[in-house]
Amino acid sequence: MINRSDLENFWTRGDIHTRIHKAMSEAGLNNKKLEIEDLFPIDQYHARGIAATVDLGKRMPISENQRIIDIGCGLGGPARYFAKQFKCLITGIDITPSFIEIGNKFNNLTSMSKKVSLQIGNSETLNFEDEAFDGGYSQHVTMNIKNRKDFFLEAYRVLKKGTFFAFSEHGLGPKGNPIFPLPWADTSEMSFLLSPESTISLLKEIGFYDIQIIETSEKYISGYEKMIDNKSKKDKPILGIHVIGGATMKERSINSMKSIKEKRTLPFEIVCKK
Numbered sequence: 001m002i003n004r005s006d007l008e009n010f011w012t013r014g015d016i017h018t019r020i021h022k023a024m025s026e027a028g029l030n031n032k033k034l035e036i037e038d039l040f041p042i043d044q045y046h047a048r049g050i051a052a053t054v055d056l057g058k059r060m061p062i063s064e065n066q067r068i069i070d071i072g073c074g075l076g077g078p079a080r081y082f083a084k085q086f087k088c089l090i091t092g093i094d095i096t097p098s099f100i101e102i103g104n105k106f107n108n109l110t111s112m113s114k115k116v117s118l119q120i121g122n123s124e125t126l127n128f129e130d131e132a133f134d135g136g137y138s139q140h141v142t143m144n145i146k147n148r149k150d151f152f153l154e155a156y157r158v159l160k161k162g163t164f165f166a167f168s169e170h171g172l173g174p175k176g177n178p179i180f181p182l183p184w185a186d187t188s189e190m191s192f193l194l195s196p197e198s199t200i201s202l203l204k205e206i207g208f209y210d211i212q213i214i215e216t217s218e219k220y221i222s223g224y225e226k227m228i229d230n231k232s233k234k235d236k237p238i239l240g241i242h243v244i245g246g247a248t249m250k251e252r253s254i255n256s257m258k259s260i261k262e263k264r265t266l267p268f269e270i271v272c273k274k
């Protein structure tokens with residue numbers, strides 16, 4: 001099993017604080033008040049960036065002032081976007097301490113601290129009362145969760161009855177054997193993919209109902225193609241997912257794209273009810 005410091009290093013790829021400071025400085029974003037949109041190129045730590053977050057948001061029934069949980073919030077980019085879009089309050093938890101530290105700094109810089117609060121936490125044991133939230137979501141986290149049943153049980157526990165849970169992930173495709181390293185795992189030691197069918201039956205077993213699934217392979221393939229093309233250009237953007245994902249981000253993204261094309265993996269979004 002991977003230990004805590006290897007896990008932190010997997011996600012941060014060395015000195016993430018300095019990389020972000022340098023990139024923001026080159027992009028002219030340091031020492032000024034920011035809009036949440038300024039950070040989209042680096043704070044949406046998943047394939048397809050803000051476009052994937054916007055898509056998931058369109059499927060989430062969130063009302064003003066509701067309390068929503070983000071499980072595996074990363075740097076809090078999706079949380080800031082949803083908090084602004086829906087005028088709701090978001091609590092994010094993530095296992096990577098540096099992401100939480102940077103995410104809360106980003107909340108301050110974008111004047112979102114009253115709407116979004118991020119804390120260190122593990123999806124296996126959520127540090128909240130039963131039925132504390134009016135909805136919840138998790139973007140591209142479940143691929144790393146070995147005990148998927150406990151993950152969904154905890155999500156279920158902290159949601160009020162009648163509310164929603166939404167998530168997106170790379171599921172296991174019919175051919176299996178994804179190509180490593182991938183954006184979420186350098187080796188199979190960190191990757192725990194389930195087929196969409198197994199995920200749906202697990203959700204049903206736990207008590208979730210009205211399970212709506214959308215397969216997103218084509219969108220992800222074209223998203224990866226666009227990103228890989230951008231990175232090959234001479235004048236590649238200063239801000240981008242590479243600032244967070246480090247030097248191997250391009251190789252890992254190519255492997256993820258190939259894995260989808262070869263049906264080894266199968267990305268999807270699910271929205272269901274408790």
Ligand SMILES: C[S@@+](CC[C@H](N)C(=O)[O-])C[C@H]1O[C@@H](n2cnc3c(N)ncnc32)[C@H](O)[C@@H]1O
Nearest residue numbers: 044045046072073074094095096122123139141
């Ligand atoms: C691909 S990133 C996605 C981050 C964020 N959801 C986003 O879309 O920008 C996956 C995140 O899951 C977090 N994570 C992995 N295992 C976790 C666990 N057991 N509990 C909480 N967070 C976890 C990682 O630290 C990382 O921030």
